[in-house]
Amino acid sequence: FNRTLEIPKLMAHFAEIDSEGTVQRVLVLSNDRITQDGEEVEELGAAYLQNMFPDTDWVQTSYNNNFRKRYAGVGMKYDVERDSFIPPQPYPSWLLNEESLSWEAPFPMPDDDKHYQWDEENQSWVEIEEQPIP
Numbered sequence: 001f002n003r004t005l006e007i008p009k010l011m012a013h014f015a016e017i018d019s020e021g022t023v024q025r026v027l028v029l030s031n032d033r034i035t036q037d038g039e040e041v042e043e044l045g046a047a048y049l050q051n052m053f054p055d056t057d058w059v060q061t062s063y064n065n066n067f068r069k070r071y072a073g074v075g076m077k078y079d080v081e082r083d084s085f086i087p088p089q090p091y092p093s094w095l096l097n098e099e100s101l102s103w104e105a106p107f108p109m110p111d112d113d114k115h116y117q118w119d120e121e122n123q124s125w126v127e128i129e130e131q132p133i134p
Helices: 042-052
Strands: 011-017 023-030 057-061 077-079 084-086 116-119 124-127
Touching: 011 042, 023 042, 042 057
Parallel strands: none
Antiparallel strands: 011 023, 011 057, 077 084, 116 124
16 A cells, blocks of 8 residues: 655744734644745744734744743743743742843752652742652
């Protein structure tokens, strides 16, 4: 018998950004929609999506984290100055690391192979007791 192997098309991912810079959703387009003369052109994808969804703004995101620091997710912020997607701040005391654009606790988590969670009220790491599996 004869089987045809279909090769998947390359895909481009775009994040819809609201007026506050918050990611509302991420959609996938075929690279055919954003390729011109063999090169990816982000503006083509954004224009295509704006045509489909009027009054929206779109920014390309990288599934492989090749640009804009990380893959966009709903609720993240797109920072225009840094041209990066930044996750929501997990706790008010956590600070943004300007190099990695990741949030960090005021104190490093203990490095002793135990499990911890951050206690915002006491500004400390609290060990999580492991529950036995029944």
